[in-house]
Amino acid sequence: MICPHCKRKHIVFNGRLQDGKQRYKCIDCKKQFCETTGSFFFRNRTPLQILIVAIFFHLFVPARIVRIFLYFLFRCSLSEASICSWSRKFLDRCPDIQQRGRPATIIIRHTDEKKIVIAGKEAWCWSTADPATTVLTSSISWSRSLADAKNHLRKHKKIESTIDIHVTDGLQSYIKATHLFGRTTKHAVRGLQEQPFVYKKRILFISNLPVERSNSRVDAYIKLKVREHFSNFKQAERTRKAFMLTQIIQRSAFRCKGLGAFSTALDEQTTFAELAAPPTILH
Numbered sequence: 590m591i592c593p594h595c596k597r598k599h600i601v602f603n604g605r606l607q608d609g610k611q612r613y614k615c616i617d618c619k620k621q622f623c624e625t626t627g628s629f630f631f632r633n634r635t636p637l638q639i640l641i642v643a644i645f646f647h648l649f650v651p652a653r654i655v656r657i658f659l660y661f662l663f664r665c666s667l668s669e670a671s672i673c674s675w676s677r678k679f680l681d682r683c684p685d686i687q688q689r690g691r692p693a694t695i696i697i698r699h700t701d702e703k704k705i706v707i708a709g710k711e712a713w714c715w716s717t718a719d720p721a722t723t724v725l726t727s728s729i730s731w732s733r734s735l736a737d738a739k740n741h742l743r744k745h746k747k748i749e750s751t752i753d754i755h756v757t758d759g760l761q762s763y764i765k766a767t768h769l770f771g772r773t774t775k776h777a778v779r780g781l782q783e784q785p786f787v788y789k790k791r792i793l794f795i796s797n798l799p800v801e802r803s804n805s806r807v808d809a810y811i812k813l814k815v816r817e818h819f820s821n822f823k824q825a826e827r828t829r830k831a832f833m834l835t836q837i838i839q840r841s842a843f844r845c846k847g848l849g850a851f852s853t854a855l856d857e858q859t860t861f862a863e864l865a866a867p868p869t870i871l872h
Contacts, residue, residue, distance in 0.1 A: 594620045639663055640675060647676045648835050651813070680827040687726050687748050688837060690719040695788065697754045698725070699800035700742070700763060702733050703807065706818040707825050714807065714829065715741040718800040724807070724836060725749075727829050729822070738762035742769050754788060756797050807832060 591598050592615035603614035603621055610623045639659065646655045652669040659667055690696065700717045713733045717726040726745040730737040738760070752770055756777045757763035767776040777786050781801060783794040810832045811817060819825040 590624075592618060592620070593622055593626050594618050635667075635671075639665060639667075643667070643672050644676050644679050645838075647672055648831050648838070652676075676831075677827060680830050681823075683830055683834070686830060686833040686837065687745070688723060688833075688840070689748055690723070690725050691721060693720075695754065695791075695793070696749070696752045697756060697793075697795065698745075698749070698752045699756045699797055700745075701758060701797060701800040701804060702760070703804045705729070705811070705825065707822055708820060709818075712822075712825065713737070714825075716800055716803055716807065717741070717745045718803045720799050722799045722802045722806075723840065724803045724833065727833060729825050729829055733760065733762065735762040735765055738766040739769060742766045746770065754786070754793075754795070756795055756800075758797055810835070 590600055590613070592600060595615060595618040597615065597617045599616040600613050601616060603612045606612055606623060612621055612623050614621050642662070643655055643659060646658060650658075652672040655672050656667055656669055659665055690698070697720055698717055699720070700715070702713045702715045705712050705714050710731070712729060712731050715726075715728045715730065715733075715737070716724050718724050725748065726741070728741045728744055730740070739762075746769060750770075752774055754775050754777055755763070755767045755770065756779050757767075758780065759778055764776055767774055775786075775788060777795060779786075779795055779797045781796055781798050783796040783798075786793045786795050811828060814828050814831065815824065819828070
């Protein structure tokens with residue numbers, strides 16, 4: 590444990606708070622703190638367990654359903670506005686999330702953009718997925734220019750420095766942006782139908798269907814959360830982060846690791862509660 594004020598490790602026990610939480614004191618800066626100091630849960634009168642459950646389930650279902658679930662589980666009456674407010678604060682603090690693709694002999698990645706509406710204006714949601722339709726990197730921009738395509742692929746390059754085949758649609762910006770991965774990366778323009786592609790004397794049948802299926806899941810999630818349009822850019826970013834979180838949680842549950850720990854590009858064993866703490870603990 591480190592001091593949230595001076596970031597040093599000379600910590601000693603200093604009694605307990607009225608609610609039973611352990612209190613600590615920093616020998617260097619002489620300040621007192623508890624485990625939740627500086628985090629999303631600091632000075633929140635709602636019990637920590639209820640907060641975590643409410644935010645967790647609000648990632649998957651609307652607030653009205655979460656409210657009913659909390660009543661039967663904890664016998665507490667909470668408003669939908671409170672649940673939405675907690676989720677907004679949590680997602681604002683949550684760092685950007687990316688996933689590592691599954692290991693493969695030939696690394697194939699699919700990139701596509703889909704149109705969304707933010708405050709009545711046209712915007713674009715970019716997604717890079719693996720052949721298993723899992724979105725690895727996502728981003729939002731106001732246009733789909735070459736600069737925006739490069740920004741998205743630079744973001745993906747942070748978790749995968751090289752890929753073998755980059756599959757996209759006919760947008761010309763992808764052709765130049767693919768060069769960011771190096772000359773060894775091959776670019777393939779494909780639609781929904783599989784077509785042969787020769788790579789290192791091997792014939793592969795590939796299409797851009799995986800990322801199209803991912804975009805369908807993104808559409809369904811947007812309709813579930815905001816009914817097809819966003820009121821501002823920040824709301825769109827929150828929804829994008831929430832979708833990435835749901836993917837990671839579902840992927841972790843499928844691997845039987847439990848819902849408490851999941852893999853991100855920032856930390857291999859970051860718990861759900863830790864994501865609510867300041868982003869500095871993940872860097």
